[in-house]
Amino acid sequence: MLKWIEIDLGAIRSNAAWVRSRLGTGARFMAVVKADGYGHGATAVGRQALAAGADSLGVLTVDEGRTLRRDGIQAPIHLLSPLLPEAARETVRLRLIPTIDAPAQAAALDAAAGSRGCAVHLDVDSGLGRWGLRTKDVPAFLRTFSRRRRLRLAGFSTHIDYVPGKNAVEAEEKLRAFSRLAQRLKREHPGLVCHAANSSVLMDFPHWRLDMARVGNLIYGINPSARLAPLRNPWAFKARIIALRRVVKGRSIGYASEYVAARSMLVATAAAGYADGLTMEPAERLISFGGGFQYWGLLGRKKAPFIGRCGIAHVLLDVTDAPRCAVGDTVSLPARRTAAGPRLPRVYKH
Numbered sequence: 001m002l003k004w005i006e007i008d009l010g011a012i013r014s015n016a017a018w019v020r021s022r023l024g025t026g027a028r029f030m031a032v033v034k035a036d037g038y039g040h041g042a043t044a045v046g047r048q049a050l051a052a053g054a055d056s057l058g059v060l061t062v063d064e065g066r067t068l069r070r071d072g073i074q075a076p077i078h079l080l081s082p083l084l085p086e087a088a089r090e091t092v093r094l095r096l097i098p099t100i101d102a103p104a105q106a107a108a109l110d111a112a113a114g115s116r117g118c119a120v121h122l123d124v125d126s127g128l129g130r131w132g133l134r135t136k137d138v139p140a141f142l143r144t145f146s147r148r149r150r151l152r153l154a155g156f157s158t159h160i161d162y163v164p165g166k167n168a169v170e171a172e173e174k175l176r177a178f179s180r181l182a183q184r185l186k187r188e189h190p191g192l193v194c195h196a197a198n199s200s201v202l203m204d205f206p207h208w209r210l211d212m213a214r215v216g217n218l219i220y221g222i223n224p225s226a227r228l229a230p231l232r233n234p235w236a237f238k239a240r241i242i243a244l245r246r247v248v249k250g251r252s253i254g255y256a257s258e259y260v261a262a263r264s265m266l267v268a269t270a271a272a273g274y275a276d277g278l279t280m281e282p283a284e285r286l287i288s289f290g291g292g293f294q295y296w297g298l299l300g301r302k303k304a305p306f307i308g309r310c311g312i313a314h315v316l317l318d319v320t321d322a323p324r325c326a327v328g329d330t331v332s333l334p335a336r337r338t339a340a341g342p343r344l345p346r347v348y349k350h
Helices: 009-023 034-038 044-049 061-071 085-093 102-118 133-144 168-188 200-204
Strands: 003-008 029-030 056-059 079-084 096-100 118-124 149-160 193-195 214-215 235-247 267-271 296-299 300-307 315-318 332-333 346-349
Touching: 009 029, 009 118, 009 200, 009 214, 009 346, 029 044, 034 044, 044 061, 056 061, 061 079, 061 085, 061 346, 085 096, 085 102, 096 102, 096 149, 102 133, 102 296, 118 300, 133 149, 133 168, 149 168, 149 200, 168 193, 168 200, 193 214, 200 214, 200 235, 200 267, 267 332, 296 315
Parallel strands: 003 346, 029 056, 029 214, 056 079, 079 096, 096 118, 118 149, 149 193
Antiparallel strands: 003 235, 235 267, 235 332, 267 315, 296 300, 296 332, 300 315
16 A cells, blocks of 8 residues: 555544543543544444443434444434434434424424434534524523424533633633523423533533533544643554655755755655645745744654645655655655545554
8 A cells, every 4th residue: 555544443442441431420421423533434433432431422414323323333323513404304213313403403303203202402502603502592492392292302512612721711601601501401301411521621621521521532532631631642644655866955846846955855755645635735935834833744753844835646755864764665644634535545453
């Protein structure tokens, strides 16, 4: 193979087990596997997370839920975004747990539920602005909802607009306000599962884990908080070097001759580019990213800075500091996990 992604399932399982231990016995654990498990493979991640103690899985769409059911996963699966009314029948058929925020969704689910009935979660908007009822509209919505005899209000959720290190005071206030509303609803709906904690909230506001935490980043070894966590990285994007060139000082290379060698260099071509999820940003010398920022790959422990722009299927690397590298050697490359091309082979390590 010229390029592939290595995924360490043991690391996924270890991270999920740590999340389970942090939640203790008082809160449920939803492992979020949306966007194909953040690029790691939703089914593979879901199985590891469930084996490590997760109670359910979370996805965004009915299509994602269908894939998990097709692959044999029988655990509860939550739809984290409100469904389109036309997806109601499929949602019920697949035994997915929908999120709603509008009367039309409730009506469609009620019509599709039949004698089986359907448990739903109601979402409120706490400022993120993507979906969810306004808090002030909840009482009126629930009065209408109460007439939907085939539906049961099983959960109440929100997703606050918290970024670690940015708006902690505001986040605490929003979580407290949501909890007050949730407690009122619990008196009217015994057994209601209330949840607001994602990875960031669980790390920085563990006292607001409530009844369930929706955890994605942490199980993938991504810690959004400044607080330490014993996480393992399960992800490695690798490609082989397919060419090496000696470049003399002053020579321009790369698209539009944008890059001029500041010294004599050894330049490697790696068989991966922006079609695989690498950056399309221009060379650092043309647009400053501050502090001399530059992308690089790794040859062993040696950094190999990117040169110029990435091509669609290749990138040039400065491997001058790794003079013993050869054609066929493997370089580890940076890529946003959810952007990594789905055509790239996933190699799973147990």
